[in-house]
Amino acid sequence: MAEVSLKGIKKSYGRVDVIKGVDIHINEGEFVVFVGPSGCGKSTLLRVVAGLEDVTEGVIEIGGRVVNELPPKERGVAMVFQSYAIFPHMTVRENIAFGLTIAGASRQEKQQKVAEAARILQMEHLLDRRPSQLSGGQRQRVAIGRAITRKPAVFLFDEPLSNLDAALRMDMRMEIGRLRRQLGTTMIYVTHDQVEAMTLADRIVVLKDGQVMQIGAPMELYHQPANRFVAGFLGAPSMNFLKVDVLDLDGEAATVGNQSLEPIRVTTRRRPFRKDGKAILGIRPQHLRAVQSGKGMLHGVVAHAERLGSETVVDLTLRDDRELIAAFNEDKIFQPGDALELAFDTALAHLFPEEG
């Protein structure tokens, strides 16, 4: 177990800056998820920690030791790849024991550690199979098995579930959560899937264009997003953003409204706004309620509705022709063309400056 610390990390390929100065401190035993859209540099950052890529600038410390110049094997990390990266010509047993074989471990030690890994991952019955005889989830379990036999200080996961189908992904997600509780090792997990990030992480690092947008506990990020990007990235369906006019400003709060929104007071969270300027109002679809005519703050017409059983997702067209998504946690029937009035708790709304 070890803490990991990234200080002023920059990475460029030629003239392209992929990571533009990242500082992250990961505590011992913490499960940190790097999340962001594709191309945000999250995988590169993980590969930098692993030692598969050099940094252009900055310091990487693992367990208090600067590892910038160390090859991967001396960093005490184990990695699980999206494409599993298990060796096709070896049996499951040989794959799991690979690190030990490389290190020249005794037959007895290998047998014992493979048995232990197989027990933890519940795959004792698969040990003599070849990767070609395994399903995707089983293959990824083999890769995880290979990682845990080495007792690394830090586990690195590079989108481990992205190649799996939805049902399997949920199983494996739970399995990784269980594994994490069992091992208690520091883990860094890269994903573009916000559900994985929300469910697994102690802390989430949201990245965009090679920069950290926000670091925090999942609920902190969900309820207090630092900016519009984080707000829009976490939560499904994603947050609605409405362009509004700032009608009045008074210290902690602003009064905003537009053609389809009755004037409301929203806390500014100390963000700078200008009176008579523009702002972006963020409302999560789940925070919207349908109300009786005349009592709503938002006015729109149903364009499309999806009934999921547990939830009904409605796509509305507002008076100013903008789109709004509302999610009601019950099964309701809406017809396209129905006029709908919506209300929400203004304390749950977020106000962002127009840019960023």
Added chain:
Amino acid sequence: MASKLTLSNRTGWTFALPGFALIFTFIVLPFFFAIGLSLTNQRLLSPNPTQFVGLENYRQLLDFAVVTLEPERNEAGEVVRDEAGEIQYPRLRAITRSDDHPQYRGMREWFRWQSGENVRVVIANDVVFMKALVNTFLFVLVVAPVQGGLALMLALLINQKLRGISVFRTIYFMPVVVSIVVVSLLWRFIYDGQNGLLNSILQGLSFGLFQPVDWLGEPSTALPAIMAMSIWQAVGFHMVIWLAGLQTISPTLYEAAAIEGASKWQTFRYVTWPGLRNTAVLVLVVITIQGFALFAQIDVMTNGGPRDSTQTLVFQAVERGYGKQDISGGSTISVILFAIVLAISLIQRWLTRER
């Protein structure tokens, strides 16, 4: 099904016809002709009618025997020695020309070895063929592993992201696109005994200590010289095949190996080599087949000499069939060669099968 295909694709078959005709005329037909002719006494031009002779041609080529020569003894039963103390043996002719052993008639000495006081002599009906057989096997046994291994090393070297790496690829591949006849002619100058390039270089490097060798004129160096040249000429071709194989191996596997702490050698042993299994089979089979077909180099450089030290099966087949107008003899050698190559390819496939 087949007839429907034929009818609905008449144009296609028409286009394919010239190709099929050529393949049939020059590959399929001669293949069966060779088998047929090898069972007769057909000559290229002969007034005598052709006769079916069964397996006589094969016996002529392959027949060999081991005879033992006992030392000559004087009346007292002691071994006779010459002044130098060497044991004296009767001449081989005493056996091969004796009426006591009609089965050895016409056979000549292939090689001999000492066995206690006695000498054992291997006699063969067709010593030249036997030498050709041995030389061909030697050639394949040396060239297949060395050329394959060298090609793999080159492939590993050029499978890197370096500036100007394609220049190296081009250089290594260049000999492949040059005709083997041209290469052989050029290398005859390199190997020249008087002022050949190789002798000059060796003399230069050893400050004149090295005595020039007539590389193609000495029985002990002629075959190795041809092997070296053949390896150099085709190594680039196999390099490209290895390279194709290398590039099918997923880079993530290398990364996984690096994270697990594998050394360069371990990475090769556990990632690269297993990933090249199918390529290895292909390269080995191709080199083996090419090796058994060794002809042009011999024809251009040595004509089988000196003292039959560079005779090969294909060279013998051509030499007999056309040089000596012994079509049936040449055919027989071809059929034997076919059987050998087939057997070896099957063995290689079996040895490198998926387990």
